[in-house]
Amino acid sequence: QLQLVESGGGLVQPGGSLRLSCAASGFTLHYYTIGWFRQAPGKEREGVSCISSSGGLTNYADSVKGRFTISRDNARDTVWLQMNSLKPEDTAVYYCAATFDSCSGYMSPSQYGDWGQGTQVTVSS
Numbered sequence: 001q002l003q004l005v006e007s008g009g010g011l012v013q014p015g016g017s018l019r020l021s022c023a024a025s026g027f028t029l030h031y032y033t034i035g036w037f038r039q040a041p042g043k044e045r046e047g048v049s050c051i052s053s054s055g056g057l058t059n060y061a062d063s064v065k066g067r068f069t070i071s072r073d074n075a076r077d078t079v080w081l082q083m084n085s086l087k088p089e090d091t092a093v094y095y096c097a098a099t100f101d102s103c104s105g106y107m108s109p110s111q112y113g114d115w116g117q118g119t120q121v122t123v124s125s
Contacts, residue, residue: 009119022096030074047107
């Protein structure tokens with residue numbers, strides 16, 4: 001089983017920024033589409049963004065378009081999610097996940113078979 005490790009979460013004020021990282025442990029990420037998901041208390045897990053294995057294709061949920069940017073460096077086996085102009089409604093546990101499926105506009109958690117443990121993002125004044 002693949003092991004993914006997220007980092008970079010924390011407490012930030014509205015309008016602030018955070019950069020989340022997703023790193024692989026014991027394997028290489030560069031064959032996989034990587035997705036970022038989030039889950040707020042009492043809500044279903046939702047797709048935030050994904051990036052193809054080459055980095056040439058990305059997709060974003062409408063709620064984060066223009067504010068979040070996904071990127072990857074396959075030489076460093078790392079994927080990042082840069083989050084700007086954060087809002088209280090962005091508060092959630094953020095997870096990265098891997099799949100061999102394509103990075104499509106609709107991200108279903110069921111497409112992704114390997115998940116990290118999550119990192120908490122809290123946006124509050």
